[in-house]
Amino acid sequence: MKRLFNTYIDTFKGLSKEIWWLALITFINRAGTMVIPFLSLYLTEDLNFSFNNVAWIMSAFGLGSVVGSWLGGKLTDKIGYYKVMVRSLLTTGFLFIGLQYLKTFELICLGIFLVMLVADMFRPAIFVAMSAYSKPENKTRSVTLIRLAINLGFSAGPAIGGLIIATIGYDGLFWVDGITCLLATLFLINVLHPKKAKAVDSVINENPQSVFKDKAFWIFFFAMVLFGIAFLQYFSTMPLYYRDRYELSEFEIGLLLGMNGLVIFVLEMPLISWLEGKKHSKTGLILLGTLLTGLSFIILNYSSWSGILVIAMLLMTLGEMVAFPFSNALVIDLSKKGKMGEYMAAYTISFSIAHIFGHNIGLQMVDALGYDNTWFIITGICLACIALLVLLKRQLKITGEE
Template sequence: MSNIITFFSDAYKGLAKESWMLSIIMLIYRSGSMVLPFLGVYLTEELSLSLQETGAILSFYGLGAILGAYLGGRLTDRTGYFKVQVFSLFICIPGLLLIPQIKNIYFLSLIFFLQSTISETFLPANAVAITKYSSAENRARAFSLNRLALNLGFFIGPSLGGILSSVSYSLIFYVNAAAACIAGSIMYLYFRNKDHRISADKMITSQHFRSPYRDTAFLIFISFCVIYALCLMQLFSTLPLFYQHTGLSKIEIGMIFGYCGILLFIVEMPLVNWAAKTFSTIQTVVLGLLSLCTGYLILAFYSHPYLIILSVTFISFSNVLVIPFLSAITSIRAEGKNIGAYMGLFGGIFSIALFLSPLLGSFIAENYGFSRLWLTISLLIIIALSGIYYTYTQKLSEEKNSTSENEKNKSPEEYK
């Protein structure tokens, strides 16, 4: 018993109190973010749209998220993580209150685009804040703590969302707006007097000052991360529709997402801490990608409720074993004055996936069936795994070692 307690407690040691506060803000914000898992169901059931129409509208949400990730990174480098996060949290509120009043497809597409653009500026700024209050040694755990809060929010949010949507879909949007207001208020009150600059000791090498859009090795790496994100984001686009197709109710769908949240709340930090001590970064990422592939392969052949639970368990573990470590790889490479641009580009992979995954998923599901969709996704995961492994081991690691040797021979004047 003492070993178990130590195993869990060690995972949380050594993290700054600011990291904890950022996670609390994320928890509150995401607890209200019950909109995304139910958007597809809302559009098909409440507005009676087809799968392809739903996919097209959801793609506008993803398109706005791409722009939001880019703007969030640029604005963070110019104004700091604090202002961008506060802006995002408060300005997204009017759109959430407006969405339930709109029934026209074209206006919905526009409001989804604007809403996601504003809300997604939050994530690059949040990632930069995590970097500021963590070291290279505990970076993955700091990102994991933040994701733990996010996942716990997805336990609270969708579970409550399933209940609220059975009463009225409008309640989902209103509660999301209230949560954003509370999170924004805490962010402003706690961090307003903090130093929002990235400290000089995090500016490690001169290569970190280049634009991420001119960092060829990193762009290749990111392109394969996009494929991974495209596969993962089926969780929020076509997977709820698949659950609905198999006969699950809205409350049952909410309970499945709630199960994911509570599972990750229990195992995420200890699992990340154990993986960081047991495997290399890239080995952990590969293990997580294999877990994701397994989850979708189960759905390709079975739709029994118990196997659906097993499938989503594998998909959830992929979140734990991939995203914190990819975030850490990006932040360590990016440390310097343009860290916001790097984190914005990394965050943009999920925004691109939000745009493409509804289009790809709904098209394949409607024309060829869900089984072929999950087989296609599994194949894409293998491609992503191969590409990420190759670019990290053959490109990023080689450049890092080469740069480190050059830095050893630099004088302070040359470094400046």
């Protein structure tokens, strides 16, 4: 047991202290954004908005994310990742506090759009910072550590948020969200100021290629949109499937979803470390992750045994653990011929687009076609993603990038 524990700890060795600081700041930030999981409840229960109004507000949420990711990438290339992260966190803190005072539909739409615009400027900046503070051989594991921080934050946030709502109400939630963003800002300034934290791998391209001229990247971009649409079904249509087809309680659904975060926390870093040692191509590993995710949907149509839900969740989790870190590492490699902020912004936008359309598409298909046909179609989307990744692999071989 001790040997197994030591082996697990060894997978974290070699990462710079700046990466650990970034992970801690990410955890504080993600745990703090606890308004997000309760947003639809707040809008319907506290403000008495209709489902139609909530749908439009969530569209404003997604649109703000797209614009914020794009703007964050532009600003990162212009003024640097440190300034973007500080200004994004600081402004987001005040916007979260102010959001509670908006009560009309129009103002809520505008407020949510602005909050997400400013908050998601942070995303491309932190990926560029992560690359700068990581040695080339540690980049994939650094991404994995940041992902662990995000998952832990998302796990802790809803639990703390539920307690706050039960004790002091939704107003307290906005205050805590805002204050945690401000605390994360102070922490960031204290530990990652350029005078204290030095980059170890800052690539400055004197003649950068525009991301819009990079054919390989756009094949990759559309593959990630498709993967995101499939992956997000586990957080919108799949809980409904658990309830309607298997009559699971909210507690049982929570356990299934919680298993995803637990498995990622325990196994992702050792898995990534092991896969890196096998010297597989990043594109091939993303393809493997997509294949596992597609299998997690199709197997549901061939068994009525309740245990199949656990198997499907494990397959999806494995797919996620393989696809996300290596897709991030791949875009870092591709960005070296251009501006990293621009590339990372486009990468994060692919998932923002998946958020805008993925939940809606899945719910509409379930309503019109039923669950079984929906899972067949989602599997088809994964196969389309795999076809694009095969095309990407060929394109990268032609250009000598793989």
